Amino acid sequence: MSSVTLTAGPIARARNGVIGKDGALPWRLKSDLANFRAVTMGKPVIMGRKTWDSLPKKPLVGRTNIVLSRDGSFEPKGAVVCEEFSEAVAIAREQAAEDGAREICVIGGASLFELALHKAGRIYLTDIDADVEGDVTLPPIDETLWSEVAAQAYPAGDGDDYPFTIRVLERR
Numbered sequence: 001m002s003s004v005t006l007t008a009g010p011i012a013r014a015r016n017g018v019i020g021k022d023g024a025l026p027w028r029l030k031s032d033l034a035n036f037r038a039v040t041m042g043k044p045v046i047m048g049r050k051t052w053d054s055l056p057k058k059p060l061v062g063r064t065n066i067v068l069s070r071d072g073s074f075e076p077k078g079a080v081v082c083e084e085f086s087e088a089v090a091i092a093r094e095q096a097a098e099d100g101a102r103e104i105c106v107i108g109g110a111s112l113f114e115l116a117l118h119k120a121g122r123i124y125l126t127d128i129d130a131d132v133e134g135d136v137t138l139p140p141i142d143e144t145l146w147s148e149v150a151a152q153a154y155p156a157g158d159g160d161d162y163p164f165t166i167r168v169l170e171r172r
């Protein structure tokens with residue numbers, strides 16, 4: 001059995017389930033971006049093609065970037081492309097073993113989070129304390145399947161549009 005844990009997220013989610021708008025994040029949360037960087041650094045990250053497109057700086061440095069796309073001609077610079085989620089996870093696991101990483105992180109968007117939530121052992125979830133307008137939503141997570149092992153509330157500081165809580169959930 002692999003000692004590498006598949007994680008869903010970090011996911012940042014508004015109270016109404018919104019995670020994206022117009023191909024970008026519909027908020028500015030500087031402190032949460034710092035958390036995203038800290039959680040994912042040194043680990044393979046798996047993302048959908050639109051999330052890749054949305055990254056202001058590509059690839060995410062210090063992490064093996066794996067992008068899921070059905071477009072066989074898609075050749076992003078600095079990332080590995082996969083056509084199947086299972087293939088992406090297999091490559092990420094191999095890379096994690098090589099790098100000594102203990103987690104592989106599925107970092108969105110919505111369909112990738114849904115795929116990951118079936119298989120993940122852990123969720124990194126940022127619950128934003130606001131309803132936010134957007135066009136990409138995540139269905140509710142069935143929290144009866146998960147135990148909260150950490151939660152830290154943050155007021156809206158400099159560079160944060162809203163207050164939020166960073167949570168870690170482990171599969172029961």
Ligand SMILES: NC(=O)c1ccc[n+]([C@@H]2O[C@H](COP(=O)([O-])OP(=O)(O)OC[C@H]3O[C@@H](n4cnc5c(N)ncnc54)[C@H](OP(=O)(O)O)[C@@H]3O)[C@@H](O)[C@H]2O)c1
Pocket residue numbers: 010011012013018019020021022023024025047048049050051052054068069070071074082083084085107108109110111112136
């Ligand atoms: N709040 C958050 O935590 C968070 C995290 C990540 C992203 N976002 C936001 O979410 C939005 C993007 O998410 P999204 O859900 O629209 O798109 P996405 O999941 O990032 O990308 C969708 C694309 O990924 C590929 N894909 C998806 N499932 C696949 C599968 N099973 N097999 C092969 N390829 C697959 C397809 O690419 P092709 O079309 O190339 O075939 C598909 O069009 C943006 O607004 C972004 O800012 C938010």
